[in-house]
Amino acid sequence: DSGVTQTPKHLITATGQRVTLRCSPRSGDLSVYWYQQSLDQGLQFLIQYYNGEERAKGNILERFSAQQFPDLHSELNLSSLELGDSALYFCASSVDPGDYGYTFGSGTRLTVV
Amino acid sequence: SQQGEEDPQALSIQEGENATMNCSYKTSINNLQWYRQNSGRGLVHLILIRSNEREKHSGRLRVTLDTSKKSSSLLITASRAADTASYFCATAETLNDMRFGAGTRLTVKP
Numbered sequence: 001d002s003g004v005t006q007t008p009k010h011l012i013t014a015t016g017q018r019v020t021l022r023c024s025p026r027s028g029d030l031s032v033y034w035y036q037q038s039l040d041q042g043l044q045f046l047i048q049y050y051n052g053e054e055r056a057k058g059n060i061l062e063r064f065s066a067q068q069f070p071d072l073h074s075e076l077n078l079s080s081l082e083l084g085d086s087a088l089y090f091c092a093s094s095v096d097p098g099d100y101g102y103t104f105g106s107g108t109r110l111t112v113v
Numbered sequence: 114s115q116q117g118e119e120d121p122q123a124l125s126i127q128e129g130e131n132a133t134m135n136c137s138y139k140t141s142i143n144n145l146q147w148y149r150q151n152s153g154r155g156l157v158h159l160i161l162i163r164s165n166e167r168e169k170h171s172g173r174l175r176v177t178l179d180t181s182k183k184s185s186s187l188l189i190t191a192s193r194a195a196d197t198a199s200y201f202c203a204t205a206e207t208l209n210d211m212r213f214g215a216g217t218r219l220t221v222k223p
Contacts, residue, residue: 002155002157004155006211035213039204042171042213042214042215043156043201043213043216045210045211045212045213050220056207056210058210058212087128088153090155092156097162098143098144099161099163100158100161101148101158101203102148102156102211103144103158104145104148104155104156104157104158105155106154107153107154108156110152
């Protein structure tokens with residue numbers, strides 16, 4: 001157990017639907033990062049939050065949004081889902097990435113049918 | 114977009130042999146990190162090397178960094194079947210958006 005908790009572990013939904021993925025960072029970590037991993041695109045950085053504020057944005061689609069709440073948990077919202085959104089979505093947290101790197105959760109496997 | 118690129122894409126060796134994976138990147142970096150991922154699982158941080166360091170060791174892992182060539186290598190000595198996994202290098206100009214390469218898939222045959 002890495003200390004980063006992601007729910008749900010698996011999600012199957014239909015095209016056009018909206019889903020919410022949840023992440024609880026490791027205790028004491030203020031930063032949360034979201035990544036998407038697919039076979040053709042590899043591991044893509046989506047977005048980072050630090051203590052409730054957006055800090056960096058990567059290849060995140062406009063159909064996707066995220067937020068970090070006062071208790072530091074984060075949610076990634078995916079809407080108008082397409083088949084190509086099927087992927088593993090990882091959350092990671094860190095206390096100081098310059099010294100300790102990231103701690104990843106076990107991921108949410110999203111299947112869009 | 115990916116920052117680091119690992120080479121080779123796949124590597125198959127016998128247990129007990131050494132495994133070497135390489136990573137090249139394009140921009141200046143603050144540090145470079147290596148991660149391991151077992152199939153379908155989350156990534157596990159292995160080792161971090163700062164831009165002013167040239168070599169670092171952790172157990173059976175040895176990482177080198179050549180900033181003039183924008184490259185790094187990860188050496189796993191005396192490999193074990195349990196080392197079978199994908200290995201990724203990750204770099205960041207800042208510390209807010211770590212970018213990962215496509216990974217090297219290592220298979221260690223017992």
